[in-house]
Amino acid sequence: MQENQVAYVRSEMERPLAAPAGQKGIVHWLRTNLFATPADTVLTLVALAVLAWFLPPVIRWLLIDAQFTGENRTFCATVSQGGIQPDGWSGACWNFVTNKFGQFMFNTYPVDERWRPILCGVLLVALLVPFLTPRAPYKAANAVLLFVALPIVGYVLLIGGWFGMRYVPTREWGGFMVTIILSYVGIVVSLPAGVLLALGRRSTLPVIKALSVVFIEVVRGVPLITVLFMATKMLPLFMPNNAKIDDFACVLVGVAVFASAYMAEVIRGGLQAIPKGQFEGADSLGLSYGQKMRLIVLPQALKLVIPGIVNTFIGLFKDTSLVYIVNMFDLLGAVRRNFSDANWITPQTPLTGLIFAGFVFWIFCFGMSRYSIYMERRLDTGHRK
């Protein structure tokens, strides 16, 4: 009398039911994201109308009607302006950019010697990429090479005059190369200087504190242009007789001073966010001031303010364009300078050149901000309140 017990064991999962009609797919997406309410619908339609009015001419100008080849202005000028394009034509003049690319990058740096800045650039990239990749080994050696060796090698290479290399004075430098040099020096100087100033501002020693506060607040209170004017017009007056300072060096000093003050405030924010217990814990372990800051406080503080530090770098990178006002030609200055080249004067040239320069600046700044978001996520150990 064996009872056959039949048990039902499901061996595979029941397939989920399809979503109710209207809760899935493109129609649902459109309904929730574009036409949720009457007001939303109106907004969407207005935005679509604006885009339809604005985008096609822009795309036509940038790509479809644009001129890509040609060695001089006639390719970008209409017949009545002395060119080959039909009257009423308007489009980007990309051949201006391709023809002047070397000038935009190096401005008046001698053509035969341009391998030197290119080599420096290659070295910079070769050192920067492993430095910024978290998994790459030998960080300490990498940092020494990047922040100590590279400036020396770069200086020797760019100025020349040694080892049979031709001497290239700084007034022949220019273009994107100058933008990179200015931001690189600004970054390399401002980070340690900013740390020192921030520690000075948080110090219990009244004289040190007062000096730091005055320096930071004065520099942050005035525009960069006045700092640059001060560096180029007044710094030479401060030096002893006959000491001639290079204009480029003056600008470097100005940019570094300016960036340091901003960096100091960012780092101070980080220092203030460290709980008091960390300082007291370090003290109770018997660490000296230097050890306490170097091993306990700064690693935590700097990690907290990475977004702020990168924002300062981005600001610095954009601000380097201001050296144009004190007669230095960075990327923007080099582009601007070529507008007055008689071989290229057309109504389309300035817009094209500026869009190119803007695109280069944009790529770099946007890349930096993305990298900062990535690092922030990576370093987030969940200790944040």
Added chain:
Amino acid sequence: MASEQVLRGSEAPKVPLIYNPVVRGIIFQVVAFVALLALVVWIVNNTQENLRRIGRTISFEFLNERAGFDIGQSLIAYSSDSSYSTALVVGLINTLIIAVVGIVTATLVGFVIGIGRLSRNWLIRSICTVYVEVFRNIPPLLVIFFWYLGVLAILPQPRDAIHLPFAALLSNRGLTIPTPVWGEGAWLVGVALLVAIAMCWFTARTAKARQMATGQRFPVFWTCVGLLIGLPLIALAAMGFPLSFDVPVLGAFQARGGMMIGPEFLALYLSLSLYTASFIAEIVRAGIRGVGRGQSEAAHALGLRPGTTTRLVIIPQAMRIIVPPLTSQYLNLTKNSSLAIAVGYPDLVSVGGTILNKSGNSIQIVAIWMVVYLTISLAMSLFMNWFNSRVALVER
């Protein structure tokens, strides 16, 4: 034995003076101070010697000399015969004009874009995100050149100027807008406006007091709108409309009549406000998102409608987060207005730069710049701190 040791240990230990933190601090500060003093003395000495060599002294007397250059835009009486100091005042006024107009526009655009980035509408959100990411990552100087050289310079000649609404004309010489011309008896309109403002203030106060006392509300906003528009209109009608407009008409080289706003001002104004707006948008977004979700849920649970929730619960708390960084953006805009020198808009730095090149008194000019900008920064920080203390929530 043991007690002896304890006794001995409780005596002040003999530590070399150099390890005493107080003494160390003093030594360190004295060294730093002396080093700085030496540097300053060295710089002052060098400067004096250099100035003597080129036959100059540091004095501000040159400010009374004849300027000898023209300024395109000036609110006060100025000609090339005026003194350098008058020129600097004109520059300062122009700086303040661009700063105020730019701050107002940047705040409006920034708030709209910032709120737009939080919209449920995907299209609006994307457009606002693209705007912020584009403008935030481009140097303001480039944006100024973009407007000045790329857009405004290739507009048509004044004789074929573009007609805009309200009879404004736009050409490569700038924007010309109609100006009101006040006739006989127009003073009454001004008086009516002042009376309306006073009545508004009074209404707001009494309405608030009444709501606090009885809970009854009064439509303050619409009353004020009615007062501010109605009273001046009544005054105008009473005086028989003593108002006409000086409408610009096309000219060969320049539009005639109306008020002309130069391309330099337009380029600077558009760039600074659009550039700063992208930063303000991010601040506004962060501020609104910084208000906890529980706040709006609690408000909904109390039965407040979405609009009321935003106005009475979200915005007041968001302002607490928004105001401090907003202050630094306002200061940035003011400082960035010094980029005027790149397009020749006569602001303080631009005028100062001209004087510096003409007279060579670099130390004095840079000193004036620094003092003026530091004063502006200080004044603006004080005002915004006061504003911040009003919007800041009082916590237990």
